[in-house]
Amino acid sequence: MLLILILMAQGINVEAFDTPNDDGSSITIRWIPDTQYEFFQILRSLDPDEGFEPLAQLPGDYAEFIDRGLQSGQQYYYLVKAVQKEQETSSEIIGPVLPKAQIFDAGRANILVTIIILFAAILFYIAIARRGEKLYIRKIPALTAMEEAIGRATEMGKPVLYVPGIMDIDDPQTIASMSILSKVAEKTAEYGTPLYVPTSKAMAMTMAQQVVKEAAMKVGRPDWFNADNIRYLTDDQFGYVSAVDGIMMREKPATNFYLGTFYAESLILAETGHATGAIQVAGTAMPDQLPFFVAACDFTLLGEELYAASAYLSQEPVQLGSLKGQDLGKLLIILIIIIGVASRVFGLPFLYNLLNVQQ
Amino acid sequence: MKRTIPLIIVFGCGIFMLISFFIPLRWVQDTSQLLQTWYLGVIAFFVFIGIANIVRVNVNKIQRKLADWQYSIILLVFLFVMIGAGIFGGPEGGLFNYLFHNFQIPLSATMFSLLAFFVASAAFRAFRARNPEATLLLIAAVLVMVGRVPVGYWIWHGFPDLVEWLMQVPNTAAKRGIILGIDLGLISMALRVLLGIERSYMGGKD
Numbered sequence A: 001m002l003l004i005l006i007l008m009a010q011g012i013n014v015e016a017f018d019t020p021n022d023d024g025s026s027i028t029i030r031w032i033p034d035t036q037y038e039f040f041q042i043l044r045s046l047d048p049d050e051g052f053e054p055l056a057q058l059p060g061d062y063a064e065f066i067d068r069g070l071q072s073g074q075q076y077y078y079l080v081k082a083v084q085k086e087q088e089t090s091s092e093i094i095g096p097v098l099p100k101a102q103i104f105d106a107g108r109a110n111i112l113v114t115i116i117i118l119f120a121a122i123l124f125y126i127a128i129a130r131r132g133e134k135l136y137i138r139k140i141p142a143l144t145a146m147e148e149a150i151g152r153a154t155e156m157g158k159p160v161l162y163v164p165g166i167m168d169i170d171d172p173q174t175i176a177s178m179s180i181l182s183k184v185a186e187k188t189a190e191y192g193t194p195l196y197v198p199t200s201k202a203m204a205m206t207m208a209q210q211v212v213k214e215a216a217m218k219v220g221r222p223d224w225f226n227a228d229n230i231r232y233l234t235d236d237q238f239g240y241v242s243a244v245d246g247i248m249m250r251e252k253p254a255t256n257f258y259l260g261t262f263y264a265e266s267l268i269l270a271e272t273g274h275a276t277g278a279i280q281v282a283g284t285a286m287p288d289q290l291p292f293f294v295a296a297c298d299f300t301l302l303g304e305e306l307y308a309a310s311a312y313l314s315q316e317p318v319q320l321g322s323l324k325g326q327d328l329g330k331l332l333i334i335l336i337i338i339i340g341v342a343s344r345v346f347g348l349p350f351l352y353n354l355l356n357v358q359q
Numbered sequence B: 001m002k003r004t005i006p007l008i009i010v011f012g013c014g015i016f017m018l019i020s021f022f023i024p025l026r027w028v029q030d031t032s033q034l035l036q037t038w039y040l041g042v043i044a045f046f047v048f049i050g051i052a053n054i055v056r057v058n059v060n061k062i063q064r065k066l067a068d069w070q071y072s073i074i075l076l077v078f079l080f081v082m083i084g085a086g087i088f089g090g091p092e093g094g095l096f097n098y099l100f101h102n103f104q105i106p107l108s109a110t111m112f113s114l115l116a117f118f119v120a121s122a123a124f125r126a127f128r129a130r131n132p133e134a135t136l137l138l139i140a141a142v143l144v145m146v147g148r149v150p151v152g153y154w155i156w157h158g159f160p161d162l163v164e165w166l167m168q169v170p171n172t173a174a175k176r177g178i179i180l181g182i183d184l185g186l187i188s189m190a191l192r193v194l195l196g197i198e199r200s201y202m203g204g205k206d
Helices: A002-010 A106-130 A141-156 A172-191 A202-218 A237-251 A265-275 A290-296 A304-314 A317-345 A349-355 B004-020 B026-063 B069-089 B094-126 B132-147 B150-155 B159-194
Strands: A014-018 A027-031 A039-045 A053-059 A064-067 A076-084 A087-090 A094-097 A160-163 A195-199 A230-232 A255-259 A279-284 A299-302
Touching (some): A014 A076, A039 A064, A106 A317, A106 B159, A141 A172, A141 A255, A141 A279, A160 A172, A172 A304, A195 A237, A237 A265, A237 B094, A265 A279, A265 A290, A290 B094, A304 A317, A304 B159, A317 B159, B004 B159, B026 B069, B094 B132, B132 B159, B150 B159
Parallel strands (some): A255 A279, A279 A299
Antiparallel strands (some): A014 A027, A027 A064, A039 A076, A076 A087
16 A cells, blocks of 8 residues: 555656657657556647647556547647545646657668568579579478379360369469469360369459460460359358368369368368378478368479478479579578577577567 | 460569568558458359359260260259359348258258278278388377377377377478478479469460
């Protein structure tokens, strides 16, 4: 009780300042929390002498309030009241505080630096590749197996099924999948093997149709392209799965590709494909679905390999250069992790503050 | 020109969205939001393209009496019944709700429940101790399965803690390694797409 009275007699220490790294529409108010108070009341006014209106009421363990939706350049005054039963104590009037817009979000500077370094590494290796230097890229078995899998379907006189995931084209995995589809379509068109691409999104269907059509024209087989084979089924996750499973059971494709974003449907698709005796190549950047594909498919592209697949399959030096740059980026991340761990172990706040990312 | 203009749009929008992550100015954030809203508008338009595609493919199948063409009639009937129920009765309408709760939800639940059987069959194949890696997988899986059920605790009180350690330490470490690789792959692919090096998603080069 004595402590509360001392605190009340002393008032509350409050600071209010322009919220850093924002669009100039907020002010942050901070105070020292004290759970012996029932709540803190925050009041605001445009005039230091009158017109303070309550903004919020926060429990005693709260230490911060961000007043949002303010007008940039306008002066604001704040008052914080701490309430304990019948008694209340107020801070001094804080202000004027002016919210200002920042041109650059300094809290994300470390992300920018990392991206610039990664971009520089990728561009450096692309430049090296353009000069004609040969770059070593490790073999990815799942990609090497793709051509064999398509060849098997051709020999058996059966179609190839390509599932580009269940997300739309704003998902990077779907974009990566479309790039791989282009290569798969070139091969199937060349061999004259039917290719089915059932999609779960209408926009993905339009993109897939265009990709397959262009691939067919590229290998001189425009007659092979059949728009009905690249069709929209449904946006509903399990409706889509049952429709694709139906295609597998009726058409019995010899080769199934599952490349893109998958959720709970991954194992249902892969197990049905396995039951039909198809060779299956899967790839996703969804870490939780990877074990299912590894267990049920013959070959799996693990995470980053999905993004690398198109560059790998094209064998174009410039694209391979970007993969090499990516590896340099990986080395950089490993170094950053080691620095981060060391900074924590040896208590170097400067270093780990550098790595801290503001949301 | 057929490719150049889309490439310019991709580059412009991509770079703008990237920059907007670092610039908190209101007009930049509003423009970024606007671009995303446009995308949603485009998606709404594509619903009609999707329906048109379903109708075209299935009508074609019925006309040509292709295999299982009778199912296409059922599909089209229910497609238009649902559309009609939604338009005339609203999404909270009696018929729409009845069809949704008595057809759509049980059918989806049936498909989802198949997962339990597929997990068992996939696990049976994956857990065969063919080589040292598969043996390790088998041991880890057995430990996790036993540790996650009450009988595990009954056999040995330390099982749940051991499982927690397996999940939190080796499993999380491996998963984070994969996620880091994924993010780097994503950055690399994004740069290839922005610079127009990777354009096979548009159907290839000119």
